[in-house]
Amino acid sequence: MGGFKNVVRFIVLLGMVGIFAGEAAAQAVSLPKRHVIFLEGFAFSPKHLTVSSGDTIVWINQDLVPHVVRIGENQWQSPVLEEGQAWEMLVEQAGSFSYFCMFHPQMTGAFVTQ
DSSP, X not given: OHHHHHHHHHHHHHHHHHHHHHHHHHXXXXXXXXXXXXXXXXXXXXXXXXXXXXXXXXXXXXXXXXXXXXXXXXXXXXXXXXXXXEEEEEOOSOEEXXXXXXXXXXXXEEEEEO
């Protein structure tokens, strides 16, 4: 009889370990996110953003005038974005990145990739 109880205890313990291990694994996995930056009133909103590698950033022009988003000195550049148009970029590099509008250099922003 004692052997049977030990087997049952072992099975219950094994099941509990599996449940906790599954929860820990689920918490460790972070799904990629989509971040939106609006271009309106000759400004980026939000102006600063923190993202993770694998996330996507989408810039949407809500101004009546066109804009071109340039990131860094020459790392990435959007096409000309007319009103209502969007450009998205998959973030794969860690670091801090500044961006600005090629047509309106006073429009600036930045994002940090963790």
